[in-house]
Each structure stands twice: as C-alpha cells, then as structure tokens.
Amino acid sequence: MGTYLPTRQRSNEEVARDAGVAADWIAERTGVRKRHTAAEDEAASDMAAAAVRSAVAAAGLDMEQLDLLVLATSTPDELGPATACRVQALTKARNAVALDVSAACSGWMFAARVAHDHLRGDAGCRYAAVVGVEAYSKFLDPADRGTAVLFADGAAASVLGPVPATEGFADFHLGSDGALADHVLIPAGGSRAPASAETVATGRHTIRMDGRAVRDFIAEMFPLVVSDSLTRNRLRMDDIDAFVAHQPNPRLLRSVGTALGIPPGRLPVVADEVGNIGAASTPYALATAAVDGPLRRGDRILLATFGAGMTWGSALLTWSGAPVIRTAPTAEPLERSAR
Structure with a gap:
C-alpha cells in the first residue's frame, strides 16, 4: 500500500x-x-x-x-x-x-x-x-x-496480486440507492447543467450536502452493513480483528462504532488528522492501521464504506502483512511499515 x-x-x-x-x-x-x-x-x-x-x-x-x-x-x-x-x-x-x-x-x-x-x-x-x-x-x-x-x-x-488461499479479499457486497443521490453532489458542470456564467455565479460547482440526511444514512447503514457481512459469513463481532471504515468525520464514526459494540481499539480513526478524503479514506485508514497498529498478518478485517449516490459496500480481508510506504509532508518523506 x-x-x-x-x-x-x-x-x-x-x-x-x-x-x-x-x-x-x-x-x-x-x-x-x-x-x-x-x-x-x-x-x-x-x-x-x-x-x-x-x-x-x-x-x-x-x-x-x-x-x-x-x-x-x-x-x-x-x-x-x-x-x-x-x-x-x-x-x-x-x-x-x-x-x-x-x-x-x-x-x-x-x-x-x-x-x-x-x-x-x-x-x-x-x-x-x-x-x-x-x-x-x-x-x-x-x-x-x-x-x-x-x-x-x-x-x-x-x-x-497473488496471495496464499488463506489471505486476501473475500465476500465483497456492494449496494446503492440512486433515489438518495441529491443528498451529496456537485450540481453543475456535467451534461445536466453545463458550466455557464449563471452556474458559476450561483456557486453550483461546489459540493452541496444535506448533512443531517447523510449523518442519518451512515448511522443506519453502518450497523446493517456490518451485521449483514457477519451473518453471511457466520461470524461474530469477536471474530473480527479490525473494522476499517470510511471516515466521514471522527465524532460520527466513533459514536456509531460504540453503538454497534465494536470493541475498543478495533476501529481505526484517522479523520482527526486528515478530514474526510472521500475515496481515499478507507485505504488510508487501512494503511495507517498497518503502520501504526493494530494489524498483524493473518488478522481478519471487515471493511465498510459509504458514499454519495448513495452507495455502500463491505468486504472481508485477511491481512497479508502487506508493507506500506507513506509519502507525507515531513522531513523524512518516505515511511515504510515494518509489517
């Protein structure tokens, strides 16, 4: 990574x-x-x-x-x-x-x-x-x-790439509900509302979000996505070593994780330091967990994501011990995990 x-x-x-x-x-x-x-x-x-x-x-x-x-x-x-x-x-x-x-x-x-x-x-x-x-x-x-x-x-x-049969991804499960697409969007710039002096003047090329609707969607879907994955794979919460999720905001993620009963230390939260980086959030959280803990080779990870559209997804990942290089604004630009 x-x-x-x-x-x-x-x-x-x-x-x-x-x-x-x-x-x-x-x-x-x-x-x-x-x-x-x-x-x-x-x-x-x-x-x-x-x-x-x-x-x-x-x-x-x-x-x-x-x-x-x-x-x-x-x-x-x-x-x-x-x-x-x-x-x-x-x-x-x-x-x-x-x-x-x-x-x-x-x-x-x-x-x-x-x-x-x-x-x-x-x-x-x-x-x-x-x-x-x-x-x-x-x-x-x-x-x-x-x-x-x-x-x-x-x-x-x-x-x-190739990994042993006991490692890697399993059981992807994706979903979407287009009826909720207006909850988060950039209204103009596409074929429905091409760029014009009017769309620029009215700020329609910036992100619009119904924060309450998005919050409620995540609070509802996170438990459903997790429980569905566990049920399909005949697993319990204790069988999961880490729950790595999209990072909408730290306060919401921690609150939903606590309500769901995720054990302390098994839900990495990185948005405190980087905010919501969208499609990069989940892999960034996964890479951070590999470098800073708690991941070890052979750990079972339940990945959960949520996004505009509205979209959601889950997957099981048995960690292969994949090394990580983080390129960051520090004096030492390359940081490689030891795992």
Missing part, C-alpha cells in the same frame, strides 16, 4: 475564519483537527500517482509489471478522459489497462472489487493498482460550514 498527503495543512482556526464558526465548534462537532490541501497546480492525478508509486515500491515491483490501474474519485482532473489514464502516463505504467470508477466515498472498495474480479478472471493478469484520491479543496465553498470543515485532499493506493 501507499499513501500521499499534500504539503499544505489547514488548521481549524484557518477554516473557521472563512466558515464563520469557532475553531472549537469544528473540533467539538466533527472531531477534525486539521486537513491537507492540494497546491494550486496539484491535481487529483498528481496525488494519485504519488500514492501508486509508493504502493508499487512497497510491493517490490516495477511499474511495467502492473496489468491494471483502477482509480476511484469524485473530483477527476477532467470530465474526460479517465483520470486513471493521467496517472498511467505520470507513472509510466505503460502495460496497465487504466480506468476510473465513480462511487464517491465508497469508490476504493468498488474499484477493488473490479480489480479483484479482473485478476481472478484473467490468467494473464497478475498485478493491479487500486487508488482512491480526492481533490475536494478545488470544489469547496469556504463559507459553507457543512462541507468546508470536513472535506480535504489526499490519496491512498493498494497493489493487488
């Missing part, structure tokens, strides 16, 4: 000034303390390419060994071509088939399912890179406290 966070950080104090709230309000209501923001000339593909390079290096591979590159994002470089093609060019993964998957914050899991099934179905393919990335800062209204305090930028990638 590999992760990337842009250098610039925005504190609660800075965000609060533009959003018209107190810094303490942000911390108390969301739990987010800081978030990372891409540079003006830094696009989603730039961040994704950095994460993919780190993941491929962690796997001990060369870029030319990738057979597939699947990218998940809701903030692409352009409406077309696929941002995955931009990443392919940046990384020189010339032998990989590149494509995008759009499922918002559930995107990495949807992309992982595509890559997993592709590898299993094509004997000629051995390695796939799956990357989630968001450049949300390009699409935020700084004055909208419902979105500006939560959403941030970053990327996280994983390399899928």
Whole structure:
C-alpha cells in the first residue's frame, strides 16, 4: 500500500475564519483537527500517482509489471478522459489497462472489487493498482460550514496480486440507492447543467450536502452493513480483528462504532488528522492501521464504506502483512511499515 498527503495543512482556526464558526465548534462537532490541501497546480492525478508509486515500491515491483490501474474519485482532473489514464502516463505504467470508477466515498472498495474480479478472471493478469484520491479543496465553498470543515485532499493506493488461499479479499457486497443521490453532489458542470456564467455565479460547482440526511444514512447503514457481512459469513463481532471504515468525520464514526459494540481499539480513526478524503479514506485508514497498529498478518478485517449516490459496500480481508510506504509532508518523506 501507499499513501500521499499534500504539503499544505489547514488548521481549524484557518477554516473557521472563512466558515464563520469557532475553531472549537469544528473540533467539538466533527472531531477534525486539521486537513491537507492540494497546491494550486496539484491535481487529483498528481496525488494519485504519488500514492501508486509508493504502493508499487512497497510491493517490490516495477511499474511495467502492473496489468491494471483502477482509480476511484469524485473530483477527476477532467470530465474526460479517465483520470486513471493521467496517472498511467505520470507513472509510466505503460502495460496497465487504466480506468476510473465513480462511487464517491465508497469508490476504493468498488474499484477493488473490479480489480479483484479482473485478476481472478484473467490468467494473464497478475498485478493491479487500486487508488482512491480526492481533490475536494478545488470544489469547496469556504463559507459553507457543512462541507468546508470536513472535506480535504489526499490519496491512498493498494497493489493487488497473488496471495496464499488463506489471505486476501473475500465476500465483497456492494449496494446503492440512486433515489438518495441529491443528498451529496456537485450540481453543475456535467451534461445536466453545463458550466455557464449563471452556474458559476450561483456557486453550483461546489459540493452541496444535506448533512443531517447523510449523518442519518451512515448511522443506519453502518450497523446493517456490518451485521449483514457477519451473518453471511457466520461470524461474530469477536471474530473480527479490525473494522476499517470510511471516515466521514471522527465524532460520527466513533459514536456509531460504540453503538454497534465494536470493541475498543478495533476501529481505526484517522479523520482527526486528515478530514474526510472521500475515496481515499478507507485505504488510508487501512494503511495507517498497518503502520501504526493494530494489524498483524493473518488478522481478519471487515471493511465498510459509504458514499454519495448513495452507495455502500463491505468486504472481508485477511491481512497479508502487506508493507506500506507513506509519502507525507515531513522531513523524512518516505515511511515504510515494518509489517
């Protein structure tokens, strides 16, 4: 696995000034303390390419060994071509088939399912890179406290390949409800409302979110997704070593986890330090758990995601001990896990 966070950080104090709230309000209501923001000339593909390079290096591979590159994002470089093609060019993964998957914050899991099934179905393919990335800062209204305090930028990638039969992914289960699509969206810029002077003037190219509806959806769906996965696989809560989930905001995630009865220490929370990085949230949390604990080889992980659309998904993952390289804004830019 590999992760990337842009250098610039925005504190609660800075965000609060533009959003018209107190810094303490942000911390108390969301739990987010800081978030990372891409540079003006830094696009989603730039961040994704950095994460993919780190993941491929962690796997001990060369870029030319990738057979597939699947990218998940809701903030692409352009409406077309696929941002995955931009990443392919940046990384020189010339032998990989590149494509995008759009499922918002559930995107990495949807992309992982595509890559997993592709590898299993094509004997000629051995390695796939799956990357989630968001450049949300390009699409935020700084004055909208419902979105500006939560959403941030970053990327996280994983390399899928051959593992022993007792390790790796199992039991993907994905879902969506398009009737709820208006809960989170960028209203303009697509074929329904192409860019115009009017759409720009009315701020319709920024993220709009019904915060209460999204919160209620996650509070309802998280327990259902977890219980459904456990039931289908005849498992109990105690059989799961770690529950790695999308990170909508730390306060909500911890609250739902507690209500669900997830044992202390088994629900990694990373959004305190990075905010909601959408399609990158779940793989970033997984990579962080591999580096900082509690993951060990052979651990059983239940992954759960939720996103605009509305979308959701779960999967079981038996951890293979995959190494991680994190590319972060520190004096030592590369941090490799020892596991």
